[in-house]
Amino acid sequence: MGDVLRTIDASFAQPLNLDTLAAVAGLSVSRFTARFRSEVGLSPHRYLCLVRVRRAQDLLRAGLAPSVVATEVGFFDQSHLCRHFRRVLGITPRDYVVARQDGAALRAAPRHARAERRDTPCHVA
DSSP states (O other): OHHHHHHHHHHTTSOOOHHHHHHHHTSOHHHHHHHHHHHHSSOHHHHHHHHHHHHHHHHHHTTOOHHHHHHHHTOSSHHHHHHHHHHHHSSOHHHHHHHHHHTOOOOOOOOHHHHHTOOOOSSOO
8 A cells, every 4th residue: 555655745736537546556445445445544535635634734825825725735626625625624724823822732633533424526436
């Protein structure tokens, strides 16, 4: 799975699909999906979204607007970013920026387990 994780980490802003990732792993799509979930603890889709949200945090801290951040990290638009950001961190990108500016501690715990049940498209087909 190391090659797959490196591929996702290097190409997270590009559209990625299960066929491509399975080919990197040298497995069928169904075996790849099962093995990825077993080894990583998340579906490939959820892992990709997590990587994108983490990168979005970096760009928001750097002062980029959420609309710019969304396209830079591979989401369709700002709404798509907001939806996944909230699922992972429990707050919106705007609230994240405000909290950082105010110096407030972020109390939102990652909600990966709950997000895993709601597999919405994140450029992995």
